[in-house]
Amino acid sequence: xxxxxxxxxxxxxxxxxxxxxxxxxxxxxxxxxxxxxxxxxxxxxxxxxxxxxxxxxxxxxxxxxxxxxxxxxxxxxxxxxxxxxxxxxxxxxxxxxxxxxxxxxxxxxxxxxxxxxxxxxxxxxxxxxxxxxxxxxxxxxxxxxxxxxxxxxxxxxxxxxxxxxxxxxxxxxxxxxxxxxxxxxxxxxxxxxxxxxxxxxxxxxxxx
Amino acid sequence: xxxxxxxxxxxxxxxxxxxxxxxxxxxxxxxxxxxxxxxxxxxxxxxxxxxxxxxxxxxxxxxxxxxxxxxxxxxxxxxxxxxxxxxxxxxxxxxxxxxxxxxxxxxxxxxxxxxxxxxxxxxxxxxxxxxxxxxxxxxxxxxxxxxxxxxxxxxxxxxxxxxxxxxxxxxxxxxxxxxxxxxxxxxxxxxxxxxxxxxxxxxxxxxxxxxxxxxxxxxxxxxxxxxxxxxxxxxxxxxxxxxxxxxxxxxxxxxxxxxx
Numbered sequence: 001x002x003x004x005x006x007x008x009x010x011x012x013x014x015x016x017x018x019x020x021x022x023x024x025x026x027x028x029x030x031x032x033x034x035x036x037x038x039x040x041x042x043x044x045x046x047x048x049x050x051x052x053x054x055x056x057x058x059x060x061x062x063x064x065x066x067x068x069x070x071x072x073x074x075x076x077x078x079x080x081x082x083x084x085x086x087x088x089x090x091x092x093x094x095x096x097x098x099x100x101x102x103x104x105x106x107x108x109x110x111x112x113x114x115x116x117x118x119x120x121x122x123x124x125x126x127x128x129x130x131x132x133x134x135x136x137x138x139x140x141x142x143x144x145x146x147x148x149x150x151x152x153x154x155x156x157x158x159x160x161x162x163x164x165x166x167x168x169x170x171x172x173x174x175x176x177x178x179x180x181x182x183x184x185x186x187x188x189x190x191x192x193x194x195x196x197x198x199x200x201x202x203x204x205x206x207x208x
Numbered sequence: 209x210x211x212x213x214x215x216x217x218x219x220x221x222x223x224x225x226x227x228x229x230x231x232x233x234x235x236x237x238x239x240x241x242x243x244x245x246x247x248x249x250x251x252x253x254x255x256x257x258x259x260x261x262x263x264x265x266x267x268x269x270x271x272x273x274x275x276x277x278x279x280x281x282x283x284x285x286x287x288x289x290x291x292x293x294x295x296x297x298x299x300x301x302x303x304x305x306x307x308x309x310x311x312x313x314x315x316x317x318x319x320x321x322x323x324x325x326x327x328x329x330x331x332x333x334x335x336x337x338x339x340x341x342x343x344x345x346x347x348x349x350x351x352x353x354x355x356x357x358x359x360x361x362x363x364x365x366x367x368x369x370x371x372x373x374x375x376x377x378x379x380x381x382x383x384x385x386x387x388x389x390x391x392x393x394x395x396x397x398x399x400x401x402x403x404x405x406x407x408x409x410x411x412x413x414x415x416x417x418x419x420x421x422x423x424x425x426x427x428x429x430x431x432x433x434x435x436x437x438x439x440x441x442x443x444x445x446x447x448x449x450x451x452x453x454x455x456x457x458x459x460x461x462x463x464x465x466x467x468x
Contacts, residue, residue, distance in 0.1 A: 010329060011301055017279055047329050110409050120434065122331055122380065124411050126211045126253055126464045146211060146464040147286060150380075152329045167209055190250070190284050190306065 003038035004201065005065070006030040007055045009045035009080055018189035022084075022196060024203045032064040040203070041068050044189075045080035049105065049153070050092030052084055069100055069181055075203050077183030078180070079151060082176070085183050086155050101176050101183065103157035108169060119169045122152045129164040129174045129186065137182050137201045138163070138175075145194035147186035149174070154185060180207035212428045212464045213253035213435035214449055215413060216442055218243055220289075221260045223269045227443055229268035234260070237443055241276045247442075248281040250449040253464055255281070256383070256437060259289030267296075271303045278304025288336050288383075292316070297324050301332065309383055311336035312356035315363055315370075318377055325378030334413075336380040339367045339400060340387045352400055359387040367400070368407055375408045382408065383437065385415040389397065393419025393440060401431035413437055421447065428461050 001021060002013050004026045012028050019026035019042075026042065029035060041067070045052055056062055069075055075083045076078040084097040089105035097105070126146040130139050156173040163175035163182065175184045182202065188195035218225045218240050218348025225243055226234040244255055257277070259270040266406065269457075274287055287300045297308045308328075314320045314335060324333040342353045350368035355361060371382055382402050386397035396417045405412040414433035420422060424436045441447045455462040 011306075013302070014278070014306070017304065018282055021279070021282070046331065088444075118406070119222060120409050120411050122410075123210065124331065124381065125213050125434070127209065149210075187284075190282060192251075192283055195437075196282055 001039050002040050002042060003035045004028045004044065004079070005035060005061065007045065007052060007059055007061060007195065009047045009052045009055065011046075012044050014187075015042055015044050015078070015189045017035045018196060018199055019203070022200045022203065024200075030059050031050060032061060035061070035114045037062045037075075040074035040076070040205075041065070041080065042076045043081035043085075044078040046150075047080055048092055049080065049084055049089040049097065051082055051093075053095055053097060053136045054184045056084075056179065065098070066100070069179075071181040072207055074205050074207055077181075079185060079187060079190070081138070082183035082185055083151075083153060085181070086157065089153060091153055100181060101155075101157065101161055101178065103155050103161070103173070105153045105155045107153050110168065121128065122150055123154075123168045124150045126191075127166050127168060127186075129166050129184075131164040131175070132162065134178055135163065135182075136205050138198055139196050139201055141194045144153065147174075147184070147188065147191040147195055149186045151185060209462045211253070211464045212456070213413070213434075214424070214463065215254045215256055215435055215437050216247045216252050216449070217258065217415070217437045217439045219257040219258045219260050219439070220270060221240060222266060222271060226260065227440060240273050241280065241444075244277045244285070244383050245280050247449060248283055248397040250402065251453065251464065252449050254283055254435070255285040256287065257287045257305075258309075259287065261289075262409040271299060274300060274303035274305055286334055287289060288334070292320070292325050294320070294327055294402035297328065301310070301328060307332050307334050307381070309334040309336045314374070315354060315356055315365065318373065321374055321377040321379050323378070330378050333379050334381045334383050335371075336383045336385065337367060337370065338385050338387050340395075341397070341400070350403060352403075355387060361413065368403060371404045371408050375410050379410060381411045381413065383413040383415055385437075386417060387416030390415075390416055391440070393445070395419065395423040395432055396433075396436070398426060398431040401427055401433050405432040405434065406456065419445065421452045424452060425456055425461060428456065
């Protein structure tokens with residue numbers, strides 16, 4: 001069973017529907033016991049980092065999430081669920097996050113109105129993720145595949161945990177992987193065939 | 209590099225996709241779920257559904273369409289038409305849409321944008337703007353006015369001022385529909401699109417007037433649009449999404465060309 005962690009951060013049903021389409025069983029839950037019993041964990045989310053961290057605290061979910069990562073259970077962060085794996089975020093005036101990945105989350109700089117091309121914030125739409133090394137979770141995803149992004153903040157992560165990079169004014173870590181933990185800034189559940197491939201790989205992944 | 213999005217738009221009435229010219233003379237052209245699946249498989253970047261029934265009975269049928277679409281396609285889609293309250297927005301999002309598009313409901317009550325952005329996130333709230341060219345007046349210094357009810361009702365609101373206000377209120381995106389160009393298939397309203405898209409920092413989807421791939425190339429370059437809405441040209445105009453994208457790619461316009 002795959003636990004889809006519900007911490008009141010947006011609509012999680014799209015992840016559940018994608019898993020169902022892939023023949024997998026996903027359970028949307030905020031129950032620490034269900035999360036502890038799950039074979040793998042998906043940590044999605046949209047919204048603001050400050051409220052997300054407060055909700056995680058209020059629901060008492062931090063210990064069980066940390067334990068799952070410590071135990072080497074496959075763990076996938078998506079969008080805001082990816083960002084709050086890092087040490088801290090500039091959002092909401094600066095907020096401490098989970099610190100399961102090294103690095104911090106910063107806001108895109110809006111370009112001047114007369115800049116060409118003008119970078120709009122949020123970064124919304126389809127952009128390439130360039131994967132720098134092989135990994136079971138993105139095995140078989142065609143090089144140059146685009147994924148669907150919608151976000152105003154991005155992580156600055158060290159190369160050693162960076163899984164893939166994306167260009168939007170800056171080159172940022174659009175994915176990270178270390179041990180049993182992977183995370184992506186884009187939405188695999190809304191990124192068509194390459195995103196579904198990535199999700200299915202995650203469902204079958206046995207981290208070494 | 210961020211690609212330009214090509215977004216087929218399906219007007220849905222009583223559970224059927226329909227298409228009219230200048231909001232009049234609609235004809236049914238198919239099952240929206242079947243059409244959505246086909247567009248997904250062809251590589252559409254996103255889909256837009258407009259509920260043009262706008263009755264309570266129609267709303268229930270629309271929510272059922274949204275639920276069925278959400279189970280079958282794995283790209284973002286938005287739903288608009290007759291969304292006047294937070295509860296209307298919530299129902300559509302819970303049924304599986306990524307985004308809601310508010311239009312006349314936001315004109316009547318601009319706070320709807322702020323409330324929706326606060327409750328669901330800015331990225332969820334698209335402001336749909338129906339715009340008519342009226343010429344420069346003291347009330348409409350941009351020369352463009354916001355209209356509602358399919359263009360039949362004037363609001364006195366200046367289009368440019370409204371776009372800026374909506375951004376301030378927290379809209380995550382603007383879908384800009386030219387009533388003058390809508391259904392004509394003679395090209396997007398480039399002057400209007402450029403004016404709005406360069407005035408706001410949020411993405412702008414151009415809508416109304418697409419008839420040939422050349423029209424998309426123009427609005428995505430000269431028009432400064434971030435995305436282009438299409439309807440007739442792929443519903444029954446003989447063009448396909450992959451064909452349009454290949455045309456745009458040959459013009460060095462970044463588009464997503466990868467399909468399974």
